[in-house]
Amino acid sequence: MLAIRGARLFDGERRVAVPEPTVLVRDGRIVAVVPGPAVPADARLVDLGAVTLLPGxxxxxxxxxxxxxxxxxxxxxxxxxxxxxxxxxxxxxxxxxxxxxxxxxxxxxxxxxxxxxxxxxxxxxxxxxxxxxxxxxxxxxxxxxxxxxxxxxxxxxxxxxxxxxxxxxxxxxxxxxxxxxxxxxxxxxxxxxxxxxxxxxxxxxxxxxxxxxxxxxxxxxxxxxxxxxxxxxxxxxxxxxxxxxxxxxxxxxxxxxxxxxxxxxxxxxxxxxxxxxxxxxxxxxxxxxxxxxxxxxxxxxxxxxxxxxxxxxxxxxxxxxxxxxxxxxxxxxxxxxxxxxxxxCGLADRAGRLAPGYDADLLAVAGDPLTDPAALHAVRAVYRSGVRVG
Structure with missing residues (x-):
């Protein structure tokens, strides 16, 4: 299991108000979105720091x-x-x-x-x-x-x-x-x-x-x-x-x-x-x-x-x-x-959300695009199907 942590999270519909939001991923799919700092014992943690996690x-x-x-x-x-x-x-x-x-x-x-x-x-x-x-x-x-x-x-x-x-x-x-x-x-x-x-x-x-x-x-x-x-x-x-x-x-x-x-x-x-x-x-x-x-x-x-x-x-x-x-x-x-x-695009059950069952397509940006639109350009990490883009 992969655990991707940030400082803030927008799930595709709203800001998720949990501390240190962490997206748990297995086999390219999102398993859960949980608060930090605890993660499952079998998870590999990637802490991206002061970023906002969003759907790809x-x-x-x-x-x-x-x-x-x-x-x-x-x-x-x-x-x-x-x-x-x-x-x-x-x-x-x-x-x-x-x-x-x-x-x-x-x-x-x-x-x-x-x-x-x-x-x-x-x-x-x-x-x-x-x-x-x-x-x-x-x-x-x-x-x-x-x-x-x-x-x-x-x-x-x-x-x-x-x-x-x-x-x-x-x-x-x-x-x-x-x-x-x-x-x-x-x-x-x-x-x-x-x-x-x-x-x-x-x-x-x-x-x-x-x-x-x-x-x-x-x-x-x-x-x-x-x-x-x-x-x-x-x-x-x-x-x-x-x-x-x-x-x-x-x-x-x-x-x-x-x-x-x-x-x-x-x-x-x-x-x-x-x-x-x-x-x-x-x-x-x-x-x-x-x-x-x-x-x-x-x-x-x-x-x-x-x-x-x-x-x-x-x-x-x-x-x-x-x-x-x-x-x-x-x-x-x-x-x-x-x-x-x-x-x-007919992908309502697969893409555009950070929620259990969805493909693990994630974007992490520095700052908070909900308060600063320019933050969306400050890409810190991208994942598609749980695979980090180099």
């Missing part, structure tokens, strides 16, 4: 195939799969060392994220747990068409979902609007109709798969909601001239209980925010607040890999953005980085 962070929106550089698409254009996969391995490792023990890859090339998922399943120190969507479904010439997921018409969309189900994806990703990484598309314009998105949702649900819908455009958000999407990614409400104010759509999202994955984790100090997003940044931050105030279920995610402001391992910076720019409390933000995205 869960990033529900990353792109491991993109390198986070100034031209992430060009970097893989024409590159052999072996080279792209090497870059994905490095990205996964960076994410893990930042304290992100689970990622959901929402767009790769030729299902490489599935290959990496299976490769890392038994190598917990090499990278996070991966859930993968494969190439995102998109229109001809649509956002991320170059990743190979083009599908048009009802029959084509059904076939696209069936192919992904046959490959063993964990989630189906569909692009309901244009995006900043694809010339010729506009983030504020929709790509698929409600009827087309409903084909994707219905077919995916037949296979027991959730559907994540990329939706920057206000109309795309409406379409995703009407089609029954499980989660709306970004949910930016973009219009040609800014950010649309649509309290009716926000109310409908709340009434439906549709989760929004707010990709707010950003390194603003590194630059590289797309001009179209930078010009709307104030409105986008305000919109996140409106969603929260209306009771829309929210998780914090990153879109890691798509540019310099979105490097791999950027998820902890969601704490700075949510608290500093959106006015969230620290405890609600930590929930949106741990237990809530774990539940969104």
């Amino acid at each position: 962070l869960v990033d529900a929106h990353v792109h491991l195939a993109f390198d986070g550089g100034p031209d992430p698409v060009g970097a893989i254009d024409g590159a052999p799969d072996s080279r792209v996969l090497d870059g994905m391995r490095a990205a996964a490792r960076v994410s893990l060392t930042a304290g992100v023990t689970t990622v959901r890859d929402l767009g790769d090339r030729r299902y490489l994220a599935l290959r990496l998922r299976d490769e890392l399943a038994d190598r917990p120190a090499a990278g996070p747990r991966i859930l993968a969507a494969g190439p995102p479904i998109t229109t001809a010439g649509g956002h991320c068409w170059y990743l190979g997921g083009v599908a048009d018409g009802a029959a084509g969309l059904r076939d696209a979902v069936r192919e992904r189900a046959g490959r063993g994806v964990d989630v189906v990703k569909v692009m309901a609007s244009g995006g900043e990484l694809t010339p010729g598309t506009r983030s504020y314009e929709p790509q698929y109709s409600v009827a087309e998105l409903r084909v994707v949702v219905d077919e995916a649900h037949r296979y027991g798969l959730p559907v994540a819908v990329h939706a920057h455009a206000c109309t795309a958000v409406e379409n995703a909601l009407a089609a029954g999407a499980d989660v709306v990614e970004h949910c930016s409400f973009l219009a040609a001239d800014g950010v649309a104010e649509r309290p009716d759509v926000i109310a409908a999202l709340a009434a439906a209980g549709t989760t929004v994955s707010a990709t707010i984790a950003t390194r603003f100090d590194r630059g590289g925010v797309p001009p179209g997003i930078a010009a709307r940044l104030t409105g986008l931050m305000r919109q996140v607040g409106r969603l929260r105030d209306a009771g829309v279920p929210l998780v914090c995610s990153s879109d890691a890999g798509i540019g310099p402001a979105k490097p791999h391992g950027v998820l902890p910076y969601a704490m700075d953005v949510a608290v500093g720019r959106c006015g969230w409390s620290t405890v609600d933000t930590l929930r949106a980085l741990t237990a809530l995205p774990a539940a969104l």
Whole structure:
């Protein structure tokens, strides 16, 4: 048995008020959370000192195939799969060392994220747990068409979902609007109709798969909601001239209980925010607040890999953005980085909590992120499945 001790503990939902909290781990699973100083006689104690123990962070929106550089698409254009996969391995490792023990890859090339998922399943120190969507479904010439997921018409969309189900994806990703990484598309314009998105949702649900819908455009958000999407990614409400104010759509999202994955984790100090997003940044931050105030279920995610402001391992910076720019409390933000995205990813009984029966995915940071958001960057130790990351 392994006993991991700190000074404070946040269990994914609340601060646990016990002195010298100690997490007992056996065979990669949490057995108990107990107060110190006593530990079982057969336990090996690792006392991490004045740290806060938290569940490993869960990033529900990353792109491991993109390198986070100034031209992430060009970097893989024409590159052999072996080279792209090497870059994905490095990205996964960076994410893990930042304290992100689970990622959901929402767009790769030729299902490489599935290959990496299976490769890392038994190598917990090499990278996070991966859930993968494969190439995102998109229109001809649509956002991320170059990743190979083009599908048009009802029959084509059904076939696209069936192919992904046959490959063993964990989630189906569909692009309901244009995006900043694809010339010729506009983030504020929709790509698929409600009827087309409903084909994707219905077919995916037949296979027991959730559907994540990329939706920057206000109309795309409406379409995703009407089609029954499980989660709306970004949910930016973009219009040609800014950010649309649509309290009716926000109310409908709340009434439906549709989760929004707010990709707010950003390194603003590194630059590289797309001009179209930078010009709307104030409105986008305000919109996140409106969603929260209306009771829309929210998780914090990153879109890691798509540019310099979105490097791999950027998820902890969601704490700075949510608290500093959106006015969230620290405890609600930590929930949106741990237990809530774990539940969104179908891992409510395995990840995002420090509780008996859960995987021993732990993050230890110096200081107290419940009083100082910057503490989340001061990583002192990371464990995945009870294995300490080197």
